[in-house]
Amino acid sequence: MDATIPQLLAFCQADPLFFEPPSRIPDGRSRFAAGTRPLPDGWSAAERDLWIVLRPPGVQLPDQGWKIHVSATAGDAERVVDLVVDYCLERRIAVKFLRSGAAVRLLNSKYADRGGSGKLLALYPVDVAELSRVLPELEKLLDGCAGPYVLTDLRYGGAPVYVRYGAFKPMTCLGPDGESVYAIRTPDGELVPDDRSPVFTVPAWLEVPEVLREALARRGGGGAEQFPYQIERPLHFSNGGGVYLARDRGSGGYVVLSEGRPHAGLDGEGVDAVTRLGRERDMLRRLEGLDCVPRVLDYRVIWEHHFLVEEYIEGKTLMEEVFDRYPLVGPDPAPEDTAAYARWAIDVLAEVDQALMAVHARGVRYGDLHPGNVIVRPDGRVALVDFEIACDLGDPQRAGLAAPGFAAPAGLRGRAADQYVMNCLRQWVFLPISPLQDRDRVKLAALTGVITEHFPLPRGFGPRMVRQFGLTDGTDPTAALFAEPGWPALRDSIAAGILASATPERRDRLYPGDPRQFVTGGHTVAHGAAGVLWALRAAGVPAPEEHLDWLVTATRQAEPRAGLLDGLHGVAVVLDELGRGEEARETLARARAAEDGLLTPGIHGGLAGAGLSLLHFGDLDGAARLGDRLAAGLDGCDRGGLQHGLAGVAHYFLRLHAATGGELHLDRALLALRRAVERGRMLPDGGFQLLEENRYHAYLGTGSSGLAVVLAQYLAVREEPGFAEVIAGARTSCRAPFVRHPFLLMGRAGTIAALHYLGLAEDRQVIHDHVRRLAWHALSYRGHLAFPGNQLLRLSMDLATGTAGVLAALGVAFDRNASVIPALDLRTPAVEGARRR
Template identity: 45%
Template sequence: MPGIQETQLYCLADRRYYETPDRLPDEDTRYPLDRADPPTGWRRGTGGLWTALHPASAELPEQGWKIHISTVPEEAGRTLADTARICLEQGVAFKFLRSTRALRLMSSKYMNRSGAGKFITLYPEDEPALLKLLDALGEALDGRSGPYVLSDLRIGNAPVHVRYGAFAELWCRDADGGRVRAMRHPSGELVPDTRGVVFRIPEWVTVPERLRPHLAARAAARDDSFPYVVTEALQFSNAGGIYLAEHRTTKQRVVLREARPHCGLDPAGHDAVTRLHREHRALTRLAGLDCVPEVYGVRTVWEHHFLIEEHIEGTTLFDEIVERFPLVRGERTRAELDAYSRWARSVTDGLAQALDRIHARGLRFADVHPANVIIRPDGRVVLIDFEYATDLDDRDTPLAGAPGLQAPTGPGTSGAEADAYALWALWLHILMPLMEVTDHDRGKALTIERWARARYGLGADEGPPRPAALAHGLPADSGESTVDALLRGPEPDWPGIRERLLAGIHAGAAPDRADRLFPGDPAGFTTGGVCAANGAAGVLYALDRVGAPVPGAYVDWLARTAARRAPENPGGLFDGLPGVALVLARLGRREEGRELLDRALRAPAPSSADLRTGTAGTALAALRFASDGTGAPDAELLDRALRTAWELDSLVRDGATADGPPAPHSAGLLSGLCGAALLHLELHAHTGEEWLLHAAGAALAREAGHCVTMPGGSVQVKDGIRHLLYLDQGSGGVALVAQRYLARREDPALAALLPGVGQGCVLEFIREPGLFRGRTGLVATAHQLSGGAPRPEVLDSVRNLSWHLVAEEDRLLVPGSRLRRFSADLATGAAGVLLGLHTVFATPDERPDLLDVLTLG
């Protein structure tokens, strides 16, 4: 799953679906050079947010010293014109961000720190060309402003930076088996082209003599007079870091909040330094209040600004919610719910008092969310992060706020009213941490409020009041919604749900696009939009599995796009060509599917052993093709599957193999050794070889070793500090494969896990609705574990999908991973919800086996 910052990046171009940044609507801010015809003798190229110009007769070397130019939006046009003139005169290839809006995006808080600030990249063909360029650029851009590019060496007083790295798009595997950008070692081997936040030089590269003074100047910039020593990094972003530190002599512990000039731009165009000094002014104005940190001053070290403030002992409200929230552990007694709701009220009462005291000093806070609240050991609350704290009547500085907690502002909304809304929303979030869905449908705030009051037994006067002045941002509380009507009757209206989910899936289809057919998780873009988990293959599989028509244009798109995938990177069952091959075969395009599978089998073996991306999934796809039921098994494919099964059994027994991938670190159907066990079981069904049954049992025993019994009785996979029930990674997937194994051989230890897993699968609170890591997968698993018999708790869990699903005209839309945008894919979105509910509501003679369904059988 993408990280929080990466997910945020895919939220910038569209408010409905996850989108690549290059879909940014920026036509009105494009630079003239992006629109102009290329000069005679030059060719143009585009990629993402970048536009490139290359001399038509020249070929770039694979790697070398590259130059990065940074800038600020107000100087960007002039800097681009001057740099382009020099490149055109000297015949040097270059690329640039295509628009002012793209530049602001790449300079925003959510960009990767190592690449943030890069505006123009130049590719000199050799060292003499590099030095000639640096002379010209240093003179032309002297004194211009721009962020420091952390991965590079800055040259002089201009925003000019250099690093040695790849020019060509080369790839290799890193130490963890991931596919990363590469450059070529003198031996000819491809090695990772590390792009971190520190300037590094490959061991075989000699720094040009002309660059050595700049290297020395970088080292000399260190300020040893700074009186604080960092002891721990708490957070990083493109804006800077937050650090725990102590004074060199007094040993006083403080928090240092770092701001990098020209970086971390917000929607108003303010950089991190502007916000840091705003925070300093606010904390100075609030001095003496025990609900805010004491501020000790601001210090500039080299170019970076540091706000020095009191270290508050305690825990963030975010961590407290994770630790205390009762409905994920089965702890649902009235006493436990009452205790939690009283704690929620005590926290929000403390916050209300803190906000009143801040307002009394003439300031708004404007950024109420769980990570900005610290609970002291004695229960008192402290607000931190005052970057957006300004005068109560300020209408120019934008509000901040976490998704779902930001006030729906309108004409005349004051800072105090915005804080009051955020307080009410935060109270609901503590009781039911799902407020992100209200960004899709403000009416969900009322759904959540009604449910929370009923579940915790709270009267109408309990909790912070909903601000009357913000009523324009919420719909009328008219009672039952469309989603409630579909889900909350005596029996959920499965035909109606099915029809609306299908309509939502088709409404998002875009056959004219080359990068995706259906909207899905950001991970789908990295696989070319075709994969089973997050791309078109999974959606078309779900449509076919539930008996819905699959338009031929969709199948054509899948076959055509999959054929373009790089042969050296075919991926696995759920992230690559093996899964696409199975789906195409199912849809009547077996020859095209077999061609894709053969391409995957010819490529280097996957670097993981699991079902999602690794050898178990690829071998399972080969086995499915080997035995299509139309004739004798394909001996070559069957042998391939058997060899992989033997290798996986060796991995289970020995913990590692000499040449193969490592064992997965956790357990689950897609991310653990369950894939190996499933492969063994299916091969046993085909061959009857007894060692395969032993191998399946050994793999499952290892998976069971990750399972623990939680308070309340549910059985979950322990993964570090997390406990997981899901199909992808978690005990739900383990139980499904164990159930199939137990149908062939007794195993009391495995059998003992199943009731606890089934209990966990119907826990009241599940944060996401999807199939692989959400409610739909768990209710389908609970239904399968019960033998398909109707269970009231399964139907209750289905009804609670009303928290997530959004009705729009004749469609139902499904929020995907992290609930930030809608998704139609199999893993996180509407296709998975459709398929999972199909297994629950299908008639007994039509009901498919869930394990077959989940693995593209």
Template identity: 45%
Template sequence: VEKDTGRRVVLREARPHAGLDDRGADAVARLDNEEAMLERLAGLDCVPRLHGRTRHWEHHFLVQELIPGETLQEAIGRRHPLFRDGRDDGSDIGTDGGSDASELDTYTRWACDVLDRIERAVAQLHDRGVVFGDLQPGNVMVRPDGSVCLVDFETAHADGDGGTPALGTPGFTARWARSGRSVDTYGLAALTLALFCPLTPLLRFDPDKLAQLTAWSEARFPVPPGFGARLRQRLSPPPDHVPRDNTDAPDGSLWPEEPGADAEAALDSMTEAILLSATPERDDRLFPGDVRQFDNQGAALAFGAAGVLYALHVTGRSGHPAFAEHVDWLVRAARRTRWPRPGLYDGLCGVAYVLDRLGRGDEARETLARLDGVDLDGCGAGLFGGLAGIGATRLRFGDLSAAEALGERLARIVEDGGRLPGPADAVGLMHGWSGPALLFTRLHETTGDDRWRRLAQLALARDLGRCGAPGEGRLQVRDGQRWLPTLDRGGAGIGLVLDAYLRHHDDVHYARVRDRVRAGLGTELLLSPGLLDGQAGLLHAATRLAGPGSAAAVHLRSLGLHCVRFRGRRAFALDGLLKLSMDLATGTAGVLLAVHGALTGGPGAPLPLLEAAPVDAPA
């Protein structure tokens, strides 16, 4: 808020020598450019007013009008009917997903109206001789009255000056459309596609995605005639364009879209992609994945080698000659980590668990022994990296006293009505109360002590208290204005622990709750394909909790939208769709685990330690 005027404004900050782009221009140079463009476009309603410029020490600031409303990206997330399970009648999930025709029609009318307003705004810029240069949903504000305003003019430039934006948003730029108005023409077309199928960043990985994503949009939404043909024309490369990574012909396998379909070709393709990506010559990571693997998690279960090897093993795909060498890499990586994390998904426990599953018991116990020198006071309580996962691992290795001690630490919190250590909003399987509930369940299975059962029931109630009903007969985690169905923080993970609890306890109320969680797994489209935070997790839970109205077919089809090619094989990009991933949490290994269960019948392989504790666990 400006002291002199009382008006609320936006400050655009820049510092010298910071944020260098491909041409060596720093943030201040781009701020200079934005100031010049806003001055040139002054008076247009689709452009923020420039109030002035100021400087404090070395920091430069543009003072701009605060545009009320939300970004187009936020508006899409709030309105898109396929981002939520939209069945309002409580019916079973049909073959076309969960949203009815009226929701799809309403959304399509809104999207087409917004697109018309954006096209008129861009035309006004072009009439002033300005190319915007970075059209994407985060750079469009939608005001409460429905009008639009373009923001972030640091890459804008004068039409005809030969300028090419040095920065651009992946999925909304193309190497063959980087000069003049072609930049905005391509950006508008990509933005049009993103309004209906917001997976446009995948176009950079696989040229075949354009036909698939446009055809899907036409099939799912009542878009105007010729919608797909126009987008394919505007987004396709010119005939003389040579793809950057034109290696390895596609394997030709079709993506399976129904449970029970021929699984081997798709599963083999994902397996080959994972193995082809391996870099055993590197010490920092074995398979490409989430950047968190470089934070002492290169061997870990979620983002590192252990999770990939686990997925290959439990899906029966560990017969490759290189597999034993990869296991040796995992052993070496666990030994050389100087500051190991203790947890199940992020540290030593997960590595020990996987080595034990792979028949490397001595190395597994050696890895687990390193826990004795790790202070657990700083870790959280959940299954991912906290006491629940560590306790469940100790129990699997037969150390009942250690598991009970960790269980007692968690019991004191739940019995006193306290808050779990860690983030205040922690909920769900990986970081919330469902992780301790799983440990309590396993302790009851092992000891028969009914107190552990009551604690599991109470811990589940704490997570279920964060849930609500997005529609009749369904249950998901409520997070502000969002509903979370996912495996890590959403209903899917809570449902798996409910199911584990109910395998040994006849609880009619919790059985009904589990069924409502299962009914809430119909969200047709998530922006991530991953096991923990995306579509594969919903598929995995739908398969494990199979019942009337199972959503497995819905998620298989949606994973087909996410699927891209790596060296001709099928692979997946992590959340954000900017980088291919092979890891268990975010990438291809997690999808392999989920798809294998859906296609081969039965509940499929469980997540680590979601299986019952072995009664003959070694001492």
């Protein structure tokens, strides 16, 4: 679950139910005429994602070079496209451009990727001579035009014309984390990452052409040296600009700087960041004197960027406070702890409600109430921040931006809209799993029932909240399946939902899943068809032959990529399990040919996962060689979990030991496990959790429960002091009632599987409780059970982050499946029995 919410939001634009590539946005009505215009003889046109690519005949482009980008405002985009395309056709210059006005708005939206924002057209000069000729001509052609600044590039002259050095043709290499990234080639032929971060850079070996020297010398000018504030650290970034903590150079006191980039960061109404920043300034001045909003201190324009300077309000966001205090993330929360939290929450919610009423009394609709926009001061008083979408209370327009889970229904305006979102905030404070409710409004009532079950709240709190949501019936038919959960009913409903979502007519994916499938391919185990088909088979549900044929075809067309969960090693295992032996061996051969490119150690996409695939196929020699590579690079592994780190490496060495009897593999497993344990910590509540990306977790894939399962496998073969205590601590952490996601690798489904594998009778009730609590996330898709994926933003059917993973875990919980992941046998007897043999 690597993506952030802003990155995921790009995949939420084309479909209200599932993650989809941005290229599938419905933009037929705003398509640019240049995309269908007649072309001169020999020219070719192709549509690639959101772009139209035009190439002249007889022009051979280099693999990389200086590329030119042109930006424009949303209102002027089509005219600029026509101008520049005419220019390129006359001069036989390869060019690509965004296909529609909707695409322009999407790539310039507030939470669009800052590295790609602003780029309307890209021109590809064949050499520096052509670059030097084209740049001044383009500047003259576009004189008087405006557009957002392209952050990755160097601006040329005064027109919206920008330049950067990069790849012309798609080239990739593996980055430090083993993921495929865009690449350029060094003079000695090595592929290295093509830096696309939102700042202009030049490869170290490259000389800047003379035509760019003046622009490079001007870069960074614009009065920054007179700026009276020293930025200390960023608080938040978006495509519209950053929010920074800064010091006043004169007084030395803290201030907050809100930045607005002209023509960038568009909201749903097409309003840019600078316009919203001006509105925020005006609204805050209108609210001046209220202690629940920050004071306006200054407004500056530096190098085209606008900065609103606000009072710094000491405290934590409500989100931070809730995460620090929330009692249900600990094992067996005591009644006095839930009661204390309820008292604090009711008090702070009353403060927020009073602040909102004070804002309304000034005739202002806040419009952007969510936990990250509420500051809780050390004395308990609250302040509301970020008024960029605030408006007159009587304004009939709907807000163009809203945080997922905190948007009022389309028919509400003004005070009623803010009060609806206030109610969403009340629910979130007690059960922070928004935006789940956006998918199905009945969850608003059903989750209110969950809240009153776990917290001692005033009489009438729940019914009043349900009424305020405008609901009269809190019945949730999907949750009802978990009241007395039974395997056949759950299996059949989940499987029916998965199969109903299939799109065998599409080439990019068979089942909807995480956006990662559009990067690694729709065929993989983690996010693609292989994992879903494997889960269905493990549950005893036959999949249509058409779906198996889709997997075979997609695998054959995929680029060779090694790996168990994100590559062909895992697909080979699944095909073998599904009875497609010939295709499995064919896939394995392609996977093996790519093994030299494996850089990471883990199970997900590294050496350990590839080795498990080889063990599945009985290739002990190949598996041992991968084990030697793993051992040689073990010092560089700093992740502890089962999915990406040392626990997964240890599991692989245990499997090698079981297959060969070699004590060396057992010693290597012990070394990996000791290092993994060092990545965790014992908590005051008796739990043990594992560090992953600066946070401690108990998840199966990245946390302590996955480590505990492997520790138990090791202890089945050899004693080791301290390991039993770690297992006990991990089990304790698994008793926490609250888990944000239903996932397999980073959620409740994985907790269910881990406790089952640990196999202790006293955990059976805990497993049963976790199965019942899957009802919290259960949603309906065409009348069948389905579960939300990454950040709960859309439904997902995949194995790693979606419905198939829940199906696999439930199969284990009901003693129907041996494993939750292909080639990964986490049962302790699997190792123990091999030792006896």
